Every structure is written in C-alpha cells, then in structure tokens.
Amino acid sequence: MPYDHDDAPETIVRTRNRQAGQLDYINSYYRLPERFGVRATIGGRVRRADGEGEIVDTAGQYLRVLLDGDTKPVTCHATSKMAYWSPKAGWVQATRLPDPYAVAGASHSTGASG
16 A cells, blocks of 8 residues: 555654654753653643643644544643643643743843933
C-alpha cells in the first residue's frame, strides 16, 4: 500500500523533530521541570478551564491540545490556566513566569524626566 503524503516516513521524522525541538523550548523557557516537576510531552494529559485533554502537537511556543470529546485540537499557552498531570503529584497547576521587572510597590518608569 502506498504512503499517504502526510504519512511518508520523511514527513513523520520532520514532524517528530519539530515537535521535539518545540517541546524542548517550552519545557526549558517556562522551566516546567524545575518549577513544577512536570514536562510538556506529546500524549501528556492537561487540564484547562474548558476541560481535560491530551497534548497532540506543538505550534511554535504553544501546545495543541485535543480536549476529551472534541475532534479538533485547540492551541494553548503552556502556562496560562494550564495544569499538567503528574503520576507522582496528581494535577499540577502551572503559573506564568514572574515578571523580572516587577518589584512590589514600585511603579514602572522609563527613566525619562519631565
């Protein structure tokens, strides 16, 4: 049986390589293993306000999640309202990275004087 173009071995390898690189970036940039003890992985279970689902793909710095009962994946930010399933810890809520410029009680200033 001939390969469908999307199922050709070269296409599958390119897709897996793209996903691996983007997942490495997401896990590293948002420090998911260090901060929360979880990793974003293809097949990983996640929970959002609109339901639970499975990571099925990546889209740059975003995750593509197929929510249970749906037929099309949705694009999700890795830390915005996202919880990851961990066999050791159960559901782990991710949070955004802290703002490196935020200081409690300080106002943001451009440094220009008027």
